[in-house]
Amino acid sequence: MELLILLCIPLLGAVLLALVGERDWAPEANSLMSFATFAAGAALTVRVIGSGPMLAFHEQFFVDPFNVFLVALTAFVGFTTSLFSRPYMRVEQHHGRLNRSQLRLYHSMYQLFTFTMLLALLTNNMGILWVAMEGATLTTVLLVSLYRTPNGLEAAWKYFILCGVGIAQALFGTILLYFAAEKVLGAEGTTALLWTHLNQVKGELEPVVLSLAFVFLLVGYGTKVGLVPLHNWLPDAHAEGPTPVSAVLSGLLLNVALYAVVRCKVLVEGSLHNGMAGRLMMAFGLTSVVVAAFFLWRQKDIKRLFAYSSIEHMGIVTFAFGMGGPVANFAALLHMTVHSLTKSAIFFAVGHAAQKAGTQMIEQIHGLLKLSPTVGWGLMLGSLAILGLPPFGVFASEFLILTTAMRDHPWAAPILLLALGVAFAAIFSRVQSMVFGEPSLSRLPHAPALLPVFAHLLLVLALGLFIPPYLAGWYRLAAKLIG
């Protein structure tokens, strides 16, 4: 029941805001809807923690500790981002970058995007998972091209074509998966694509087909995770869309795409038993970390800079999931959480900073601390957190991943460390020049929303200092599930 409510609220919100999304109170309605989604997500989480995994509606939906933690995270970041987007979009409207019909489109698509994310997480059907991911692509294409500038259109076009092709690969992988499953589970009825059923019989699935299927699934969903060399759409989409969209792309979409990869990996590992899936993920992950770290040095646009940082961090998480085992999975889940929270907080701060400066170029932004200490500190602390400085949560998860890598795959640890060092130097030097110095900024007509920034950073700090036992137990349970 909670499940149905959770899915219905954003869908209802999308319809409602498609009708009235241009009104003056629409941003508040958007936040309200997102808050309701968050409340429903919290209720579902409480229930799953209390009574264990559940199946619903003829087994079409499935909730276990792994996806419920992502549901809670998605609903939470969705809510805080909608809070941030209230003043942000008002300022954009004030600056004349948006008209009323665009605002309506924005609000409606924001809710629809939340819906597709939640559907992708909650469905038990690998085919519906694909449909939801494609739906997420379509809604975000409209969000990225919202400003209708030449660059925005180019970014959206690139995003659509690359992710469209990528996701077509994933569909082919899903077809192959179904092909293997049908032999074991039978084609009658629709159980052959249900993850829970596949998971029960994964040992009997045909290894040849599954290994081929995984390559297609990894390349397909990996395009959406932003793994190098399939990452080209990501920096453009982040830089050219409105900042709340950058925040949800980095904070939510990448996570959900990775969730799809991990779900597939569980099945494939269970069939192959040779670690092929894990090794592929490690290779993609490590490449992403290294390439992204060096690309950070060439960035002049602040949103592109943090987009590359997202590629780097998704690479770290993919690498950790690839290593597998309880500790690495635990660390990967923790890293997903803290990265989502920190990166969206950074985008909130960056969004306000760019609005004040009237540009996204790093060289033209100075003295954030003098003019607006809160935005400046938000950006500074967020950057320190994402760079993995203790005592923030990112440090804890990166430390765990590094130590596991040293134990299991000693060759990879120095490469990771080097890449992290390069990324540190690149981001720190740039953020420093933006935060300090003489201000070159103007005041905004609407007060920035800083509560979400500091709420996120506080959570990340808390996770770095102390992980509450129930949360740790929950992560452990999810990590065990992934294997």
Add this chain to the structure above:
Amino acid sequence: MANLPLSSQIINLCAAVLLLVSFAMLSQRRVLSLVQLFALQGAVLCLSTITVAWTAGRSELYVSAAVTLALKVLLLPYILHRLIRALNARWETELLLNVPATMLVGLLLVIFSFGLAQPISQLAATVTRSTLGIAIAVVMLSFLMMITRRKAVTQVIGFLAMENGLFFAATSATYGMPMVVELGVALDVLVAMLILGVFFFQIREQFDSLDLRNLEALKEE
């Protein structure tokens, strides 16, 4: 090979036609003809789906065939026609690679696809297993078309043709996916088409043409 049942022969014929159409699309430079080829591809797909449904006695495949007919033979080509007329984008002026070279690359791709499908086809129990290689080849050729063309409309036709290839893979290897999934996929394709239609107008409004060379401002220096 001599005594294949009629239905298998029909399906193999459909597969062959699909492959031919893909090559024809690869060499076709008139955008309107491309749309017609795309509709033809849909029609062949529909025919093969009906044959599979009839042979295997799977009634839900008739629904898929009907959806294919409605969407890929009638609705999408109609939308594309309207768009092309409205945007006056009838000619593909320039190819990235000349036609003979593209054909050669296409041939190599087909061989590669058959190699890829070999181990899987041997496992398939369906009457149509020999066609999986062709399905992969159609996907690859559409991909090639997307890479070598510069017009936005052609890239989209390539994208849709790729979806056709995937659909053919689904029917030929597994008798089709569960109904929910197929309807979802069809819905996604339709929505994607509508969004792209809007997009075309925006791109042309901004750049006065649908040439994607205009869309090359964003790159790493």
